[in-house]
Amino acid sequence: MSLNAKEVEQLIRAGLPMAEDMDLRIDDAGERYARVTAPFSSRMIRPGGTISGPVQMALADAAMYAAILATLGRAEMAVTSNLNINFLNKPQPGDLTAEAIVLKLGRRLAFCEVRLLSGDDDVLVAHVTGCYALPAK
Amino acid sequence: MSLNAKEVEQLIRAGLPMAEDMDLRIDDAGERYARVTAPFSSRMIRPGGTISGPVQMALADAAMYAAILATLGRAEMAVTSNLNINFLNKPQPGDLTAEAIVLKLGRRLAFCEVRLLSGDDDVLVAHVTGCYALPAK
Amino acid sequence: MSLNAKEVEQLIRAGLPMAEDMDLRIDDAGERYARVTAPFSSRMIRPGGTISGPVQMALADAAMYAAILATLGRAEMAVTSNLNINFLNKPQPGDLTAEAIVLKLGRRLAFCEVRLLSGDDDVLVAHVTGCYALPAK
Amino acid sequence: MSLNAKEVEQLIRAGLPMAEDMDLRIDDAGERYARVTAPFSSRMIRPGGTISGPVQMALADAAMYAAILATLGRAEMAVTSNLNINFLNKPQPGDLTAEAIVLKLGRRLAFCEVRLLSGDDDVLVAHVTGCYALPAK
Numbered sequence: 444m445s446l447n448a449k450e451v452e453q454l455i456r457a458g459l460p461m462a463e464d465m466d467l468r469i470d471d472a473g474e475r476y477a478r479v480t481a482p483f484s485s486r487m488i489r490p491g492g493t494i495s496g497p498v499q500m501a502l503a504d505a506a507m508y509a510a511i512l513a514t515l516g517r518a519e520m521a522v523t524s525n526l527n528i529n530f531l532n533k534p535q536p537g538d539l540t541a542e543a544i545v546l547k548l549g550r551r552l553a554f555c556e557v558r559l560l561s562g563d564d565d566v567l568v569a570h571v572t573g574c575y576a577l578p579a580k
Numbered sequence: 581m582s583l584n585a586k587e588v589e590q591l592i593r594a595g596l597p598m599a600e601d602m603d604l605r606i607d608d609a610g611e612r613y614a615r616v617t618a619p620f621s622s623r624m625i626r627p628g629g630t631i632s633g634p635v636q637m638a639l640a641d642a643a644m645y646a647a648i649l650a651t652l653g654r655a656e657m658a659v660t661s662n663l664n665i666n667f668l669n670k671p672q673p674g675d676l677t678a679e680a681i682v683l684k685l686g687r688r689l690a691f692c693e694v695r696l697l698s699g700d701d702d703v704l705v706a707h708v709t710g711c712y713a714l715p716a717k
Numbered sequence: 718m719s720l721n722a723k724e725v726e727q728l729i730r731a732g733l734p735m736a737e738d739m740d741l742r743i744d745d746a747g748e749r750y751a752r753v754t755a756p757f758s759s760r761m762i763r764p765g766g767t768i769s770g771p772v773q774m775a776l777a778d779a780a781m782y783a784a785i786l787a788t789l790g791r792a793e794m795a796v797t798s799n800l801n802i803n804f805l806n807k808p809q810p811g812d813l814t815a816e817a818i819v820l821k822l823g824r825r826l827a828f829c830e831v832r833l834l835s836g837d838d839d840v841l842v843a844h845v846t847g848c849y850a851l852p853a854k
Numbered sequence: 855m856s857l858n859a860k861e862v863e864q865l866i867r868a869g870l871p872m873a874e875d876m877d878l879r880i881d882d883a884g885e886r887y888a889r890v891t892a893p894f895s896s897r898m899i900r901p902g903g904t905i906s907g908p909v910q911m912a913l914a915d916a917a918m919y920a921a922i923l924a925t926l927g928r929a930e931m932a933v934t935s936n937l938n939i940n941f942l943n944k945p946q947p948g949d950l951t952a953e954a955i956v957l958k959l960g961r962r963l964a965f966c967e968v969r970l971l972s973g974d975d976d977v978l979v980a981h982v983t984g985c986y987a988l989p990a991k
Binding site: 664666668669683684691693704707709711 | 801803805806820821828830841844846848
């Protein structure tokens with residue numbers, strides 16, 4: 444039932460035009476985790492020369508979704524019910540990576556934690572928690 | 581010092597390519613509030629035919645930013661420090677509107693609340709709170 | 718099915734020893750709202766002579782619970798699934814009041830917003846959102 | 855400048871009557887972390903025989919505060935600016951433990967993550983993030 448990184452990437456890009464526009468890459472995905480990268484584009488910028496908040500939120504949300512799809516298989520109808528993000532450091536204008544883990548997998552809900560990392564030394568730029576409502580089986 | 585809706589829109593679009601890509605419109609803005617619309621585009625969709633979470637978060641963040649700029653003037657270096665969103669109802673595939681108010685304006689922080697509304701009957705589709713760190717004067 | 722303020726107060730105090738210890742009073746309650754007061758006690762204090770965060774959180778949580786009980790009747794098994802609080806101003810060392818409204822009442826979830834008010838001029842000291850998981854009927 | 859577990863416990867109990875009422879114990883504390891236990895008491899209960907949300911929030915907040923005091927020394931005037939808690943599993947009616955780490959320590963803000971653990975097998979019962987505003991030096 445579970446999906447590998449390539450299958451998750453195809454599923455997400457097919458369903459989410461924005462993921463395709465951002466050229467999101469699923470680097471790795473498996474039981475309860477995923478690692479997703481947003482390659483740098485000049486469209487991501489905000490004043491100050493850093494990467495905008497919405498790009499970081501979109502990446503974090505996609506990473507949670509990827510971790511859930513990798514774990515449950517074709518649960519595309521899973522939807523975010525809550526997302527809380529704290530911006531800790533300004534990302535460099537470069538690729539941004541998200542590491543998501545599923546901290547609790549219930550029958551109806553999945554609760555996830557995501558770390559957003561920037562630069563060669565993987566600076567923690569944002570911390571995210573989120574809850575997904577899972578489709579009935 | 582404060583800015584009107586048109587000035588806020590120009591400032592946001594000049595600094596945020598994503599706001600331009602989304603064709604964000606500042607409908608109204610003034611002392612401690614702003615009303616911002618994301619016109620519908622097929623790139624906003626997610627599985628289920630509704631508007632994706634990241635689009636909703638981007639719109640909410642822009643509305644908070646607009647309310648702050650309308651109030652403080654050219655404070656483009658204000659940055660989101662926290663955003664918490666609860667998704668309450670699935671938006672229709674149409675224009676999405678955000679109404680932001682500044683609940684507390686401190687010297688260093690602005691705390692905002694945003695309601696995302698969808699459809700002709702303004703269904704509340706998401707509730708957002710967020711905190712912006714303000715630039716030193 | 719719905720309960721009035723007195724009935725809600727009895728139900729909460731019977732089930733939550735901490736509510737009794739805090740002498741919580743349900744000032745008013747009805748369809749989708751409740752107003753709850755925590756009378757001042759010197760046990761509520763924290764360094765700086767203000768009221769501690771945990772007291773504010775306990776009051777906010779009780780106000781959401783009261784609004785849900787007032788609306789649904791004897792749903793004591795409703796449990797908080799998420800609570801997010803932003804502390805905006807330091808409360809005075811006096812009675813603290815919470816006004817809770819239910820923004821969305823689903824079959825399985827209730828999403829609430831609470832404002833904590835302090836002093837004769839009802840200063841907004843904290844803003845809270847929270848989600849309750851509702852018991853199956 | 856930093857404080858050990860015993861010193862942190864004395865400081866917290868002296869300033870927070872509620873911490874004393876709860877008999878909070880600082881099991882361990884050091885650079886950017888703390889482990890705090892709330893010994894079980896029948897006053898902690900809520901309907902369903904589990905430990906109430908406010909007790910969990912109070913413990914989590916105290917653990918963040920302890921981690922900050924252990925790191926910075928006598929910074930009692932540090933105050934919570936935001937706390938977000940997700941309740942994941944119902945705690946057993948027994949001692950509850952919080953493990954807090956400081957994920958980012960800025961000049962003006964400390965951002966923390968807390969895990970609440972219950973029972974002999976340390977079940978994760980709640981996940982908390984929080985932000986403290988630090989006093990000027």
